Amino acid sequence: MNTRRPLGIGLISVGWMGRLHSKAYSSIRYAYPEAQFSPRLVVAADAVQANADYAVDVLGYERSTLDFRQVLADPEVDVVSICAPNFLHREFALAAAAAGKPFWIEKPTGRDASETRDIVDAAAAAGLVTGVGFTYRQAPAIQHAKRLIADGRLGEITNVKVSMLADYSADPLGAHTWRYETARAGSGVLGDLLSHGIDLATQLVAPIGDVTALTQTVITERPKPAGVTVGHVQASADDPKLPVENEDYASMLVKFAGSRAVGFLEASRVAVGPRSDYAIEVFGTNGSLRWSFASMNELEVCLGTDGDTHGYTTVLAGPGDGDYSHFQPGPGIAMGFDDLKTIEAFQFLQSVVTGTQVAPSVGDALAAARVVAAAEASAADGAWHHVESVPATV
Ligand SMILES: NC(=O)c1ccc[n+]([C@@H]2O[C@H](COP(=O)([O-])OP(=O)(O)OC[C@H]3O[C@@H](n4cnc5c(N)ncnc54)[C@H](O)[C@@H]3O)[C@@H](O)[C@H]2O)c1
Structure with a gap:
């Protein structure tokens, strides 16, 4: 026992x-x-x-x-x-x-x-x-991608595309909550969504070294309901309106540190259509792959430039990919967002009992926050901004 x-x-x-x-x-x-x-x-x-x-x-x-x-x-x-x-x-x-x-x-x-x-x-x-809570890196298909890249199966990584497209703020009647105030949220979609994308790109490729960015606020005011709000909720057109103080959309060009790889990252909380479409594509000299949260147990992979195998093959996550086997006994059975949170919880408590940091750490959060800060600075002045690195020991 x-x-x-x-x-x-x-x-x-x-x-x-x-x-x-x-x-x-x-x-x-x-x-x-x-x-x-x-x-x-x-x-x-x-x-x-x-x-x-x-x-x-x-x-x-x-x-x-x-x-x-x-x-x-x-x-x-x-x-x-x-x-x-x-x-x-x-x-x-x-x-x-x-x-x-x-x-x-x-x-x-x-x-x-x-x-x-x-x-x-x-x-x-x-x-x-x-x-x-860097939840998406826990997806078994992302762990599969990480292994392929680390093993050099894609060759040298040349470029990366991250898109974090959501519609949680697309309805102008979506309630004005703490998320839309700089005093309570800080940045908008940069910190809320693109921080996840920055973490994914960092996990799969390398830390981001330099950034140029632009941001936009599409819906500039929202109704504020009386009473308690949890998560994203609806308000009524009769509720008083408050200004939206942070960005609905952000995009950035990046150069990865210690690598020739470059990338394009974008995030929107007002994208009508994709709902919660969080995707990363990684391209290398000998192959490429792409993953989307919309079908999070799948990874599209192309390895090699041989004519017979050119084009994407869909790989289904299975035992051996990250913590998949803790949730399903056989391959190709879908996991969900809540399962990724269970992995997070386990890794955190495992870190506590072993005294060894296995979960994503606040140092990882600092790495993402510094990219967000560089993007905000670039959006303000139009220049490229260098991202101060976070030592691996943090
Ligand atoms: N990892 C992810 O995928 C993910 C997803 C959603 C949100 N988040 C993050 O989680 C955090 C919370 O977001 P949420 O969507 O749960 O927000 P939420 O609005 O649903 O919940 C916030 C809670 O904080 C409570 N609260 C406010 N002031 C408090 C105080 N002084 N003491 C104790 N409780 C207080 C509120 O009453 C509310 O219950 C944010 O930082 C957000 O960025 C992460």
């Missing part, structure tokens, strides 16, 4: 991601029965009573509170999930570090790169491992 070390989970913010982190912790026992730890949902905090109640009534936490400090002070809490809006990331992460609690925090991990840096420094000073 497996005697697992109990790990007390504290959750700060019971919105969309807070609920999904909780589900992910609860799913570990099914996906990773060999795990040497057993998550126990101890206490959740949310500023809204209805969300705090939801944590107990639906998610299964033993207790809830309106004050995040009570989560960090709770002696039965070993680790913390921070799923708050961006403007609270720094405050909550620094408090978690001061309390000596390892934390799994959502991207973009602060409103800007200086806040992310403070979070990195606090975690390092406290000697803590961390987790960051």
Whole structure:
């Protein structure tokens, strides 16, 4: 019989991601029965009573509170999930570090790169491992792509195309939430969506070294409903309108560091049609591949320039690709977004019990935040901007 070390989970913010982190912790026992730890949902905090109640009534936490400090002070809490809006990331992460609690925090991990840096420094000073919600890198087909590229099967990588196209803000009646305010979100689609794309490109190819970018705000004001909002919700045309303060669309040309590879990355939250189409294409001198979240268990691959095999072949993810075998016994059976969060949860807790950083870290969040900062600077002045590298040890 497996005697697992109990790990007390504290959750700060019971919105969309807070609920999904909780589900992910609860799913570990099914996906990773060999795990040497057993998550126990101890206490959740949310500023809204209805969300705090939801944590107990639906998610299964033993207790809830309106004050995040009570989560960090709770002696039965070993680790913390921070799923708050961006403007609270720094405050909550620094408090978690001061309390000596390892934390799994959502991207973009602060409103800007200086806040992310403070979070990195606090975690390092406290000697803590961390987790960051770079969800898409966990897709088994992406792990397959990473292996092909690392093994040199594509030859030298020449260029990369990333497109993160969503419609979650395409309806002008989509509610004005914290996401549209610079004081509470920081950047718009750059931090919210393109940070994922930056992470994918960095994972598959190399860190981004230089950037030139442009941004655009398409829907310039939105209605603000009274009351609680969770995730993306609708408002009414009668609600008062507030200005949208950050970008709906961003694109950038990039040069990768230490490589001749170049790339084009774009993101939109107002793209009518694609819904949640997050895709990366990587081209090399001897082959290429492309992946899209819309069919996330598939990878299109072309290896070699031989006439008989030229063109894409669809490869279905299967056992051997990332953590696929923890979810399905045979190849080609679709996994979903929530499964990727379960992998994140497992990697975070595995990092905690082994003291070895296996999950995406706040250092990875800093690398993405610095690319976003360079893109914002370029969008403002039209020039190329160099991206300060993040040492591998961070
Ligand atoms: N990894 C991913 O794919 C992914 C997807 C969506 C969101 N996110 C990130 O997750 C974070 C949260 O986004 P969301 O969509 O869950 O937001 P949300 O609006 O659904 O939830 C935010 C929650 O924070 C709570 N909150 C506000 N102030 C608080 C306080 N002082 N103390 C405690 N709780 C407080 C709100 O009441 C709400 O329940 C953001 O940083 C976002 O960028 C990541």
